[in-house]
Amino acid sequence: MKKKMWLSLTLSALLLTAAGCGNKEGADTPSKGSEGGTDKQSFKIAISQYVEHPSLDATREGIMAALKDGGIIEKDNMELDYNNAQADSTNNLTIGQKLKDNKNDLVIAIATPSAQAVVKNVKETPVLFAAVTDPVDAKLVSDLEKPGGNVTGASDTNPEATTQLMKFVSTHFPNVKKIGLIIDEGEANAVVMSKTAEAALKEHGIELIKASITNTSEVKQAAESLVGKVDAFYITLDNKVVSGADAIINTAKMNKIPFFSSDRDTVEKGAFATVGFKYYDHGYQVGQMAVDILKNGKKPADMKITIPDKLDLILNTKVAAEYGIEVTDAMKQEVKDPDNNIIQ
Known part of the structure; x- marks a missing residue:
């Protein structure tokens, strides 16, 4: 009788010890990270x-x-x-x-x-x-x-994007002889792009006329100052100007002046065309x-610096009429991926 009781007590103690060890491991063992280690990498x-x-x-x-x-x-x-x-x-x-x-x-x-x-x-x-x-x-x-x-x-920026866009303008907008650029000349990237655009336009006999701003609140006034002086608007990847793009869109539509940008997002917002990427x-x-x-x-x-290498013409055909633009088949044929890059 005593022997049976002793065996029962021994087994109970072993079970309790095992259960205790199991609980401790679950509470204290660190979880494995994505690399398979014991500590989660953060x-x-x-x-x-x-x-x-x-x-x-x-x-x-x-x-x-x-x-x-x-x-x-x-x-x-x-x-x-x-x-x-x-x-x-x-x-x-x-x-x-x-x-x-x-x-x-x-x-x-x-x-x-x-x-x-x-x-x-x-x-x-x-x-x-x-x-x-x-x-x-x-x-x-x-x-x-x-x-x-x-x-x-x-x-x-791939400089070729600016060059291709200026060629598109000169080819399909023969009446455009002067393009107005709203620019923050304190932003280095805007200055670099404006020089590329100016050189490309000069090859096509088109003059670039600048209207400078120092903050986004001046964009509307700058755009209005170009009305009557230019045949189209253009903006670079200029942060303060892009932030005020709505003012340019409104001014351009009101005066039937085609508006070209350097980024897809401004085209999606309401500019007519760019050569770019997402x-x-x-x-x-x-x-x-x-x-x-x-x-x-x-x-x-x-790690080398990368640049966009998948450039395409992007057209917003649904706003064309508001700028007085007639979208032609020749324009559309320049778009490599019409399903994604013709917004209609």
Whole structure:
């Protein structure tokens, strides 16, 4: 009897010990991360964006989508510090200085002014830029193939896009002899693109007339100042001007002046044509670079600067009549992917 009782007590003790060990393992053992280790890998990423407008917002959305597809997800294994300068140069510099002292795994700068402020201040942390027209002219890197240092990224400009758009204008709008450009000449990328456009137009005997602005609130007045002086409007990837594109669209429609832009998003909003690409895709490309840096150990110094290579003419045919434009078959035939790039 005593022997049976002793065996029963021993078995009970063993079962309790096993159960206790099982509970402890479930409570204290760390979960495995995406890399199969015992600790879940986590990241701190800061984004500096110069201003909110469709192209830059789409760029950021593309970046976030690529990060997510790469297993880097906000509020899961990624802490995001998003900063927007609202096109204010003082805010922009303050953000750059702030990110200098923050311990991030990666800093992403969207638009040339943001990239310049970040690169000036952040010297150790890897930096990626997006929506930058000319990284060399902006002094972000010295070489597009071998950036060196802690900075790399993607340019949103292929000079061929501007050249192709000006050829399209000269071919299909023979009455256009003067094009009005609303421009912030304090923005380096806008100046670079305006020079490319001016040279291309000169080959076709078309004059470029500029109306300068210093902030978005001046865009409407600048557009109105060109009425009666020009036969068409054009804008570059100029952040303050793109932010005020609605004012140009309204002025252009009211006066039956064709409006050409340098970005797809402004065409989707109401400009007539551009040669370009989707900024979401541009951002996605930068997001893939971010994943390579954070998860695959790639160094910005060894990652070449990329540029858009899938250019196409993009037409918004549904607004054409409001500008006094008759869309011809010849225009449509220049669009390589009509299903996606003719907006109707």
